[in-house]
Amino acid sequence: MNTKAYAAPSATENLAPFAFDRRTVGAKDVQIEIEYCGVCHSDIHIARNEWGGSVYPVVPGHEIIGRVAKVGEGVAGFKAGDLVGVGCLVDSCHHCPACEDDLEQYCEGGMVFTYGSPDPVMGGMTYGGYSEKIVVDEQFVLHVSEKLDTKAVAPLLCAGITTYSPLRQWQVKAGDKVGIIGLGGLGHMGVKLAAAMGAHVVMITTSPEKGADAKRLGAHEVLVSRDEAQMAAHANSFDFLLNTIPVAHDVNPYIDLMKRDTTMVIVGALALLPDVNGVGLIMKRKRIAGSLIGGIRETQEMLDFCAEHNIVSDVEMIDIQDINDAYDRVVKADVKYRFVIDMKTLKD
């Protein structure tokens, strides 16, 4: 296991020296030639060791689209040439209560993330989708429809499922007034998915200038969270809030927007939420909950839902050589709304 940690490595330094074809194709494995890989903010956190615990070299990437190159002799669900996806998970224990509930993302035996997890098959750490190929157990490979714009499907594997799963868990339905808080990679998928579910979608943003784009994406209304009068006019009116803000922030103005007995789901803020007002929760029996990506079964359901409703991510294509600039732009929220790497540029 290579545990050498670079002092302040760039993503390119970490990518450069590695061979990506190390895992032979086992009986239940699918080997995928990667065509596209989305750039998620977590890629940056882990490449830059911002969460601590990164083991270098890191090969990021968990929004993977490609075609099956080879399958093991025991693989039943895939054949060479199939268009497939791999998301944030490549393995789990298969027998804990979470796995039995098709919620591998909460595996109690230890889920294996697509990159940066101890690799139970090969030893060392798992390597992700900024790569030519990946070999994955077929249970963690997703079918992808040929009818969508393939490169724009990649971000569905993380941004799509992260927003789809809580909308389903909390049973958002036609006519519900749903607020999507924050318009970035996650938020723009939240708007598209909630609108496709028939909800009345309100984009809640600090930035009035994002309004027009939010409506283009499918939002029916825009609510500027810095405008106290607008916020007061929407008080106690939302059936559901999906909070995609990726950093610590004051959640109380959003709690005030919620109807009695409704939920705000936090999907972005892996952070301390300061001073959550107990009064806001108690007085109308409101709830704050968390949600982490989604299980494999639900990820397939989300991909099928997107194919049916013609939903993809808004993407900006980059070459792998531009990854460090792309990272800097993601940090500045300067992307509409997801970078996707064209993986054939890895051979340039």
Next chain:
Amino acid sequence: MNTKAYAAPSATENLAPFAFDRRTVGAKDVQIEIEYCGVCHSDIHIARNEWGGSVYPVVPGHEIIGRVAKVGEGVAGFKAGDLVGVGCLVDSCHHCPACEDDLEQYCEGGMVFTYGSPDPVMGGMTYGGYSEKIVVDEQFVLHVSEKLDTKAVAPLLCAGITTYSPLRQWQVKAGDKVGIIGLGGLGHMGVKLAAAMGAHVVMITTSPEKGADAKRLGAHEVLVSRDEAQMAAHANSFDFLLNTIPVAHDVNPYIDLMKRDTTMVIVGALALLPDVNGVGLIMKRKRIAGSLIGGIRETQEMLDFCAEHNIVSDVEMIDIQDINDAYDRVVKADVKYRFVIDMKTLKD
């Protein structure tokens, strides 16, 4: 409306000058001769204007037990001599979605609290149970079983329903591992009620010396929250947490105790909860919710449940003349577990 605010009034000063027999018995009204009234911490907050907005004189008291003295000609459900209770509410709008759902405590038209609310019938403010009599619309009067120790029933009207309602809302059932956080007026009722529902009850307290008493009340285990090893041993194991801590506090150690997809309900902390860890919520899809007392239908259900299971509060009886000392002892958490005023002492 008397809005004269005393500088730093004692409860007795506020009680002294008032006539309590001002409301005539309307067609739908029940006049109750009050026998006992429990002392809730909110009585102190409002008597001392600690939440702001108190309108003096204040007559506190919303854990009221008494006998019907007189009923209006349109009253069908009560007759003179009946043993009855009045809790935190004496009226609501009757037609909003909350009222239609039997959740008058969340009335959108404005619920009328038993004391300190604008009084829609008499004008001025409502006056509570530290009194000889009270006149209440029959829809807000509860039937009380004769089989229980009457004076110990009083605290069920607030402490009982506040803990019963979330246990029912979140469907606590036999065999669930339920943690009751904090052993005071609310917590001791939470232990008794959750145990009667068949749960495996764990008293979670900062004070190891409360352990024996918690077990006497019905707890199966005691978990000392300051003991990190004990807390770690219970990590991710609870099906439900009822958090009765009445002040701001760090909720993150409790979040760590919860299983995936479970809820901690805050019933006491009308306060800012500092630095709630989003990671704790996201990683196992956990939830923090609030809950406020209960509706009238559910309060009756709770009283019937307590009669069936022989549940009352642990009380310490006081004379009304001792109310200020009792307040000071409540503030110091020096009561096991609820003071109840013997209202005949008001005539002494």
